[in-house]
Amino acid sequence: MSEKVLMKGNEALAESAMRAGCRFFFGYPITPQTELAAYMSKNMHKVGGVYLQAESEISAINMVYGASAAGARVMTSSSSPGISLKSEGISYMAGADLPGVIVNVQRGGPGLGSIQPSQSDYWQATRAMGHGDFHVIVYAPSTVQEMADYIYEAFDVADKYRTPVMILADGMLGQMMEPVVLPEPKTSLPEKPWACDGHKNAREHNIANSLYLTAEDLNRLNFERFERYETIKQNEQRADLYLVDDADIVLVAFGASARIAKSAVNAARAIGIKAGLIRPITLWPFPCDCIKQASLHAKAFLCVEMNMGQMVDDVRLCVAGSKPVSFFGRTGGVIPAPLEVLDCIKSLNEGGR
Amino acid sequence: MSEFHEELRIVLAGFGGQGLLFAGKVLAYTGLIDDREVSWLPSYGPEMRGGTANCNVSLSDEAIGSPLVLDPNVLIAMNQPSLEKFEPMCVPGALLLVDSSMVPVKVGRTDVEVCYVPATKLAEDAGLKGLANIVLVGKLFAMKGFCSWDTLEAAIKKCVPAKKVEMVQKNLDALMLGVSA
Numbered sequence: 087m088s089e090k091v092l093m094k095g096n097e098a099l100a101e102s103a104m105r106a107g108c109r110f111f112f113g114y115p116i117t118p119q120t121e122l123a124a125y126m127s128k129n130m131h132k133v134g135g136v137y138l139q140a141e142s143e144i145s146a147i148n149m150v151y152g153a154s155a156a157g158a159r160v161m162t163s164s165s166s167p168g169i170s171l172k173s174e175g176i177s178y179m180a181g182a183d184l185p186g187v188i189v190n191v192q193r194g195g196p197g198l199g200s201i202q203p204s205q206s207d208y209w210q211a212t213r214a215m216g217h218g219d220f221h222v223i224v225y226a227p228s229t230v231q232e233m234a235d236y237i238y239e240a241f242d243v244a245d246k247y248r249t250p251v252m253i254l255a256d257g258m259l260g261q262m263m264e265p266v267v268l269p270e271p272k273t274s275l276p277e278k279p280w281a282c283d284g285h286k287n288a289r290e291h292n293i294a295n296s297l298y299l300t301a302e303d304l305n306r307l308n309f310e311r312f313e314r315y316e317t318i319k320q321n322e323q324r325a326d327l328y329l330v331d332d333a334d335i336v337l338v339a340f341g342a343s344a345r346i347a348k349s350a351v352n353a354a355r356a357i358g359i360k361a362g363l364i365r366p367i368t369l370w371p372f373p374c375d376c377i378k379q380a381s382l383h384a385k386a387f388l389c390v391e392m393n394m395g396q397m398v399d400d401v402r403l404c405v406a407g408s409k410p411v412s413f414f415g416r417t418g419g420v421i422p423a424p425l426e427v428l429d430c431i432k433s434l435n436e437g438g439r
Numbered sequence: 440m441s442e443f444h445e446e447l448r449i450v451l452a453g454f455g456g457q458g459l460l461f462a463g464k465v466l467a468y469t470g471l472i473d474d475r476e477v478s479w480l481p482s483y484g485p486e487m488r489g490g491t492a493n494c495n496v497s498l499s500d501e502a503i504g505s506p507l508v509l510d511p512n513v514l515i516a517m518n519q520p521s522l523e524k525f526e527p528m529c530v531p532g533a534l535l536l537v538d539s540s541m542v543p544v545k546v547g548r549t550d551v552e553v554c555y556v557p558a559t560k561l562a563e564d565a566g567l568k569g570l571a572n573i574v575l576v577g578k579l580f581a582m583k584g585f586c587s588w589d590t591l592e593a594a595i596k597k598c599v600p601a602k603k604v605e606m607v608q609k610n611l612d613a614l615m616l617g618v619s620a
Contacts, residue, residue, distance in 0.1 A: 092464075092471045092479070118483060201483070262506045263464070263479035265471050342505075349504030421507050 088268045095233045096121035096260040098268070099189055099253065100129070102234035103161055105271040106241040108187070109135035110160040112149035114142055117201040118257035119165045119191035143168045147175030147188075154184040155294035157281025159241050163189035165257075166207050167198055176250050177216025181296025183280075183311070185244035187237065188222070189253045191260040194418040202419020203257035205341060208396035211254050212370040219308050221315055223251045223322060224369040226340040230264035236367070238269045245276050247318055254369060256392065258342040258421065318371055325373035326365040329355065333362030335434050336380045338401050339390040340366045343422060347390045350427035359435045369397070377404040386434045387411040390427055392420075444500055447585055448508045450525050451572075452493035453517025453541070458572035461598060462515070463494035465576055468594035469586040470498040478506035491520055498585060513583070515575050517541050517558075526551075534582060536575050554578065556620050562613060570613035577617020 093101070100122045103111075111126040123139070130137040140146035146162050153160040164172060169190045179186055192207050194200035211224045223243055225236040237253050244251040282292045298304035328348060330336060335354070339347035344365040354361035364380060366373050381387075387409060389398040395413040402411045414430045416422045449466060451459040460481050470477035480495045495508040510530050516522040517538045529535060531550040539555035546553045556578050558571035567574075573595075580591055595610045 090471065090474075092467055092477065257483070258480065258506065261481055261483050263467060263477075264503075264506075265477055345503075346505045348502075352504075421505065423509055424504060 088270070090265045090267050092263050093230060093266050094121050094261060094263050095230045095255060096191065097125045098230050098234040098266050099163070099237050099255070099260075100125035101268055102238045103187065103241070104130065104133055104135065105269050106238045107159045107272045107275045108161050108241060109133065110150075110153040110158050111135070111137045111162065112140050112146040112153070112160070113162050113164065114140055114146050114168060116165045116168045118193055118203070118260050119163050119168075119189070121260070122163045122189065122191070143171035144175065147172040147179075150186050150188075151175055151179050151182070151184060151294075154179065154186045155182070155282050157278040157283045159245075159275065161187040161189065163191065165191045165193045166195050166204070169207065169210070173210075173216040175216075176222065177218050177220065178296045179250045180216070180220035180222065181218060182294045183248040184250070184294060185241075185248050186250050187240045187244060187253065188250055189237070189255065192254065192256040200419040201257065203259075203342060203421065204392050204417065204419060205254075205256055205343060206393040206396070206417060207254065208369065208391070208393060211252055212372070212400070215250075215252070220311070221249075221318075221370050223247070223249060223318060223371070224254050225251070225324075226254050226367060226369050227259065228341050228344045228365060230259070230262065230266045232367075233259060234266050234268055242276075243322065245278070247314055248280075249314075249318075254341065256342050257419070322368055323371050323373040323375060324367035325376050326367060327376060328363040328365070330362035330364055330376075330380050332360055333380070333383070334360040334385045335362070335388060335431050336384040336386075337361060337363045337388045337390055337427075337431070338366070338377065338397065339363065340369060340397065343390045343392050346422050346424050347427060349424040350390075350431060353424060353428045354431045354435075359431060361431050366397070372400045372404070374400075374404040377401060381405045381409050384409055388427075388430055388434055389413045390422060391415045392422065393417055445583070445585065446499040446501070447497070447513055447583065448511050449496040449498070449513040449515065450493060450508050450511040450528075451496070451515040451517075452491060452521030452525055453538070455492040457492070457517045458569065459492050459515075459517065460494050462572040462576050463496045465573070465591075465594045465598050466496045466498065466579075468597045469590050472590050472593050472597075473586055475500060476503050478503045480506040480508075491518070491524075493521065493525075513579065515579065517571065517575070519544060522546070534579075536578055538571055538575065540571075554582065556617065558617070558620070561616055561620060565612065565616055567609055567613045567616065570609060573610050573613035574617040574620065577614035578620055579617075580614065581618040
């Protein structure tokens with residue numbers, strides 16, 4: 087077991103990725119993600135890996151595509167506007183069934199927005215991480231420890247299902263320091279018989295490609311890929327439940343806003359309101375099962391997000407009209423205050439909306 | 440489990456370059472060493488370039504919700520704009536540590552505990568220029584006793600980079616200066 091250390095979320099992501107066997111990092115600087123790339127630039131060479139600052143986000147993601155096609159564990163990281171630039175390449179990776187990890191340390195948007203924390207890329211991450219029919223698996227850590235834990239797992243999950251995986255963090259989680267126990271370095275990685283890695287004519291050559299000009303071929307591939315997505319939905323839904331069993335008012339919040347929601351739940355319990363919190367850890371696949379379960383006894387749901395109301399759509403889909411689902415949010419880098427959330431809980435408990 | 444149970448929600452604020460982030464890191468490390476719950480959050484906006492800098496540190500025995508401190512019970516203010524910005528946010532009974540060699544005004548509120556320490560002048564007079572931040576940490580230690588001296592010393596040793604090991608003793612001297620101020 088490693089020693090507990092104090093680290094920034096961005097640094098924990100970088101160190102844990104290397105311990106997961108990541109040996110290639112391609113990126114382009116942007117606030118509030120920069121410490122991740124800086125840490126890689128200082129340390130990746132010590133484990134025999136490659137850190138490369140590309141000339142743009144677009145070239146960085148295409149380098150990720152290339153390294154992944156060759157069978158490497160590879161990642162890139164950026165913040166919201168930079169992720170938009172990478173979206174074409176992520177679609178290509180999905181289309182070629184290439185694994186890889188993409189970190190988004192979100193900031194306020196749209197456009198250049200702000201450099202302060204935000205969760206306004208939820209829709210992008212879970213709905214349309216590029217053009218075409220595809221999903222990426224999305225993890226939403228809410229502590230520095232989870233930053234380390236989920237990026238460590240993300241590389242395995244990416245390889246297992248041959249899909250890009252995103253860590254959806256935000257400026258608060260990236261910049262803050264908390265105690266963290268880092269995972270042990272991985273000593274063995276999965277075989278990749280599909281990799282285009284040079285074989286001296288010992289086997290049929292492998293191809294990494296997302297171009298299919300025959301309609302029937304592409305149709306079949308998309309159906310096959312969506313069968314895999316169904317497996318992912320069954321196996322990979324993750325959520326953390328806090329005081330949900332007897333809750334009348336169930337809050338749903340992820341990442342940094344889940345921390346605020348939890349404080350509000352504690353404050354509500356202290357004044358006798360039965361509040362609870364469902365914290366989705368995977369945003370895709372969305373942890374629908376536990377929300378459906380909670381809708382059997384909850385009086386109302388409240389989504390707390392640092393955006394204008396994005397995850398609230400998914401919660402409404404899960405609840406399917408059986409219970410009211412309200413929303414509270416702040417944007418642009420404004421962090422919701424626990425007392426504001428408590429006021430919403432009180433109002434819902436009295437039958438308000 | 441630590442013997443120190445008071446939850447501290449600390450805002451450290453001043454000009455960029457006064458070492459507020461470093462002082463916050465020392466406080467955070469005391470919590471790490473004592474196996475308490477800790478969070479450290481810097482302001483990282485464009486205002487950091489030559490302007491005000493602040494950082495939020497929480498030390499607690501309970502899991503920390505938002506690392507953003509909206510209701511500090513300790514404020515360390517090293518310039519006037521910081522005092523003006525954060526004084527209204529402090530909870531009644533909060534401790535306000537003010538570097539009186541940098542802040543020419545007095546605290547207006549009467550429902551908080553105020554301690555004026557001419558930290559910048561004390562540090563300079565003692566040949567410890569640039570360590571007013573640690574003088575104030577020493578004063579906070581003397582007033583709140585949020586950890587043991589051994590823990591505080593270990594935190595300093597953790598935070599001073601290996602390349603500047605000669606700074607460890609100066610930081611310890613600055614702490615002592617604050618304790619006796």
